[in-house]
Amino acid sequence: xxxxxxxxxxxxxxxxxxxxxxxxxxxxxxxxxxxxxxxxxxxxxxxxxxxxxxxxxxxxxxxxxxxxxxxxxxxxxxxxxxxxxxxxxxxxxxxxxxxxxxxxxxxxxxxxxxxxxxxxxxxxxxxxxxxxxxxxxxxxxxxxxxxxxxxxxxxxxxxxxxxxxxxxxxxxxxxxxxxxxxxxxxxxxxxxxxxxxxxxxxxxxxxxxxxxxxxxxxxxxxxxxxxxxxxxxxxxxxxxxxxxxxxxxxxxxxxxxxxxxxxxxxxxxxxxxxxxxxxxxxxxxxxxxxxxxxx
Amino acid sequence: xxxxxxxxxxxxxxxxxxxxxxxxxxxxxxxxxxxxxxxxxxxxxxxxxxxxxxxxxxxxxxxxxxxxxxxxxxxxxxxxxxxxxxxxxxxxxxxxxxxxxxxxxxxxxxxxxxxxxxxxxxxxxxxxxxxxxxxxxxxxxxxxxxxxxxxxxxxxxxxxxxxxxxxxxxxxxxxxxxxxxxxxxxxxxxxxxxxxxxxxxxxxxxxxxxxxxxxxxxxxxxxxxxxxxxxxxxxxxxxxxxxxxxxxxxxxxxxxxxxxxxxxxxxxxxxxxxxxxxxxxxxxxxxxxxxxxxxxxxxxxxxxxxxxxxxxxxxxxxxxxxxxxxxxxxxxxxxxxxxxxxxxxxxxxxxxxxxxxxxxxxxxxxxxxxxxxxxxxxxxxxxxxxxxxxxxxxxxxxxxxxxxxxxxxxxxxxxxxxxxxxxxxxxxxxxxxxxxxxxxxxxxxxxxxxxxxxxxxxxxxxxxxxxxxxxx
Numbered sequence: 229x230x231x232x233x234x235x236x237x238x239x240x241x242x243x244x245x246x247x248x249x250x251x252x253x254x255x256x257x258x259x260x261x262x263x264x265x266x267x268x269x270x271x272x273x274x275x276x277x278x279x280x281x282x283x284x285x286x287x288x289x290x291x292x293x294x295x296x297x298x299x300x301x302x303x304x305x306x307x308x309x310x311x312x313x314x315x316x317x318x319x320x321x322x323x324x325x326x327x328x329x330x331x332x333x334x335x336x337x338x339x340x341x342x343x344x345x346x347x348x349x350x351x352x353x354x355x356x357x358x359x360x361x362x363x364x365x366x367x368x369x370x371x372x373x374x375x376x377x378x379x380x381x382x383x384x385x386x387x388x389x390x391x392x393x394x395x396x397x398x399x400x401x402x403x404x405x406x407x408x409x410x411x412x413x414x415x416x417x418x419x420x421x422x423x424x425x426x427x428x429x430x431x432x433x434x435x436x437x438x439x440x441x442x443x444x445x446x447x448x449x450x451x452x453x454x455x456x457x458x459x460x461x462x463x464x465x466x467x468x469x470x471x472x473x474x475x476x477x478x479x480x481x482x483x484x485x486x487x488x489x490x491x492x493x494x495x496x497x498x499x500x501x502x503x504x505x506x507x508x509x510x511x512x513x514x515x516x517x518x519x520x521x522x523x
Numbered sequence: 524x525x526x527x528x529x530x531x532x533x534x535x536x537x538x539x540x541x542x543x544x545x546x547x548x549x550x551x552x553x554x555x556x557x558x559x560x561x562x563x564x565x566x567x568x569x570x571x572x573x574x575x576x577x578x579x580x581x582x583x584x585x586x587x588x589x590x591x592x593x594x595x596x597x598x599x600x601x602x603x604x605x606x607x608x609x610x611x612x613x614x615x616x617x618x619x620x621x622x623x624x625x626x627x628x629x630x631x632x633x634x635x636x637x638x639x640x641x642x643x644x645x646x647x648x649x650x651x652x653x654x655x656x657x658x659x660x661x662x663x664x665x666x667x668x669x670x671x672x673x674x675x676x677x678x679x680x681x682x683x684x685x686x687x688x689x690x691x692x693x694x695x696x697x698x699x700x701x702x703x704x705x706x707x708x709x710x711x712x713x714x715x716x717x718x719x720x721x722x723x724x725x726x727x728x729x730x731x732x733x734x735x736x737x738x739x740x741x742x743x744x745x746x747x748x749x750x751x752x753x754x755x756x757x758x759x760x761x762x763x764x765x766x767x768x769x770x771x772x773x774x775x776x777x778x779x780x781x782x783x784x785x786x787x788x789x790x791x792x793x794x795x796x797x798x799x800x801x802x803x804x805x806x807x808x809x810x811x812x813x814x815x816x817x818x819x820x821x822x823x824x825x826x827x828x829x830x831x832x833x834x835x836x837x838x839x840x841x842x843x844x845x846x847x848x849x850x851x852x853x854x855x856x857x858x859x860x861x862x863x864x865x866x867x868x869x870x871x872x873x874x875x876x877x878x879x880x881x882x883x884x885x886x887x888x889x890x891x892x893x894x895x896x897x898x899x900x901x902x903x904x905x906x907x908x909x910x911x912x913x914x915x916x917x918x919x920x921x922x923x924x925x926x927x928x929x930x931x932x933x934x935x936x937x938x939x940x941x942x943x944x945x946x947x948x949x950x951x952x953x954x955x956x957x958x959x960x961x962x963x964x965x966x967x968x969x970x971x972x973x974x975x976x977x978x979x980x981x982x983x984x985x986x987x988x989x990x991x992x993x994x995x
Contacts, residue, residue: 236578236585252584252588256585259577260574264570264577266570269596271598313803314802416564416567416596418596419592420592420593421592422601
């Protein structure tokens, strides 16, 4: 039961109903993606919800999620399709002597010897899917060039089998951590969405959605502290995923306030580098102690 | 419906367009973006038109976001886009208003704004409160009141000056002012962004008033210099420093991956290929290559810290030191008339402000006049470092090459450039000013590669060129 949204408000409500709280432009760009059929390039710091957006979209639209995780050295064989060499070799070896090349050839290059990889799954699928190409900035430019053809025509040509065209139009999401500049050609084909760390109120909503049993005051203080930590010059600022984890940790500990001891004990949930731990303990820890006597 | 005939000729001629052709407006907007350096392709404009078909135009945020999603494809582009969007649609609206003789206030109304009863202190307090937590429309109304109260009469005609004058009259500052009474919201200092937003409102209202009075559109203020230049004050724009450094760090970390076209020169790793061929029955179907390591240069940096160049220098040095793990060795020096090594200062201080203070405090490089003497600097540098220069070292000089009439001693510089592998000169002045006045950059240019370096993207380009990988 695939959904086809007809307005931005619908998309926003739909995403909220599956547990993802979108920012203002997120719902708009997702709506445009479904209407225009263009891929969406989502960029932003780590942990702000780029992959989550794809999962939420697939739940909301009722489509299967096909995920391609990119890494350095990813090539066509792992992303698109690959011939199952081992099976083919075995087939050739078990053929008895005297069989003509014609019949063997037809056998070997048939569908049963073709290994489908995520991109091909997305194209060849009979029902519409959401295709998530995660962390595309980890691949190289050759891979992007290969993607370009795919994203514009949605068809794959396999020399031995022929052309495979998409029967349904997938919603494509590409995520990037902005570690390198993507090629102009790829960016041109996509709609652009920048996901940044959210505002205080928005993040509070997200935290409360994921940990509804946490008290309002504690949640608010938590979010304020996280925002303070983000202002500091850290190697790795805490992301939304880490705020949620911290909320759960505090809930588990059963604390009703974030005083300096609780903070020191649970600090490593949000700060993940040794040097950062020192900086945060120094700056935020001191502020907390100043506030504590007043409370 | 044709517009009513204009009363007088308009400065900076407004092209006559039939009312209702919004397509034309969008195309003009994309032309504007292109003139500010944003690459907007035709296909992107077509996407924008298509997208706008699906979005209602009633909401300005939705409209802007739709345009941004199809046209601005990176955070830097987005910044430029926002500025140009504000400028374009503000001017377009004003141009239409002039064309149709529409005005905010009817002629007699202006005089009726009751100012005698207005308590100026109360106004200041209200503005300060609104800056803490008020909405945009509050700020706009208060800006109008402020202009009505302070802006009359002695307008200097230059918008920037007027804005600053009104701001001073209102006593709005970002630093805390402890001499004010305890309940005054200005006591703890006002947040910088709100102040900037308020100034923008002031500016816009002043501009609007000017346009109404003169029924003409002032010339476009170009974006490039003001909004993209490297920070010109050590405390200003800490955010810019962090942003540039963070981006450069990420990009340098992945520099090795950008080997487009270089794969042809890569060496086949025979052992790995044979191992991979086991999967295909001993037939090497898959070729594996030896990984390429990025070059790790040794760097000697010399930075001019005379007043004209100080902030650019400190900025550059901070950037370099933040990237120190991309270099095998990094030694940095500052100079005015003498040279002084500041490597430890930057290794100790991570904070940009503290580093700038430390450098200016105890570098001890100014002698008597405080004017740069490049000739003497080269000879001192040669004495100090000559033995350590070798073909794999890189020397970078940041300065404006203004020797104040003293001998440039390009022979000494030529010796440095000959000994070091590569020599670069970064000039924080736009190329237009090179060789004007006492700048002798042409004397040095023949021995090194000179770059202009007064925008963050130029700095980025330079750092990338510096760390470009070379096949081993």
